Amino acid sequence: MTYNTSLLNKRTEKIKQKRLIGHLKRGTGGPTLIFFGGIHGNEPSGVSALDGLFNTLERRKNEFQVNGEIFGLCGNLPALKGGVRFVDRDLNRLWTPPELDRIFEGNVNDLKSEETEAFEIYHLLREILLNSAPPFYFIDFHTTSADTIPFITINDALINRKFAQQFPVPIILGIEEYLEGPLLSFINTKGYVCIGFESGKHSDPVSITNSEAMAWLCLQQAGVFKEAPSDLFTEQNRVLENATKGNTHFYEITFRESITDSDNFMMYPGFENFDWVKKGVLLANLNGEEKEATKNTLIFMPLYQKQGEEGYFYIRRIGNWALRLSARIRKLKAHKWITLLPGIRGTKEGGLGVMVDLRVARFFSKALFHLLGYRSKKIDKNHLVIYNRELMANSDMYKDCPWYK
């Protein structure tokens, strides 16, 4: 993390106090786990779950022997207070370099509500990364407007895949290609393990239970407990297994119906997350135009609330063979040779991005870049910039962790 936040140093304690749901530190080494709840203000389940977690850790402290550090952080405080997704703009869509440059280089007094929130959260994260011990884990709790089984979203780096696979929950890969500026993608570019956990529907109390179960299992997998009640993790595993009905598949997003504030979007009732829909089924109405499924597909995150930038997604299941193949292919270290291919060259700015000229490299599909460990971003009709996820990942930090092997 590189921005100068010295302006905030005096206020650190105050920021910490108002954002900390809980904090526990035992021993001198890592791991350090940072949990977020309420990045979206209409999703308070994560905050309640973390509250429950820290309460139990305190109440039953004699039964636990902890080694490491745990933070529970509140996301969007003004929006949580108002029970809305956001006040001025989505706090989970502004973590891009140009936005952060603007926030940190501009006048603090001109910042919008969520920009101030991002400013403070950035500062806290920087403090934690400077003062706490690796390996670091970031877990962000969310809920959805539609009925859903719990699921994990990750940027598709192998460290994330391996960690996410430790939980009895389906995993959605590559959402970052479709979303601009989620917090976890930003932290991912710094190389850390990050997982998003969507625990259920906003208003469903089970969402709190699921998030709390996930938090316990994350602590266990990260190796925080030297000692803990033996049946605790079996029980928390069972909570998630029951909630997901045994679904532990990997999926990838293939389409996003994007909408803006000025659009008039209405999802037709009755769709649940992961529902199978047939081609031609009416899904939604966008500005008076009927939107139908353009193919047989699984529907993902149908939007049943006013605020949001995605109407719905399509997803498809990824076969185990494809997962194994891509893990193997990533060992070929594509970054060393990919610019030798026709139509692919380094970007002017250098760094981790590579420019693809689609007029020349039209035979290389997005699927191939995914296999090689790249995520892509469309620049214009003829160009993609692709980023190597594995180069960004700080795999060395995790190589001795039991789940990594």
Ligand SMILES: [Zn+2]
């Ligand atoms: Zn959310």
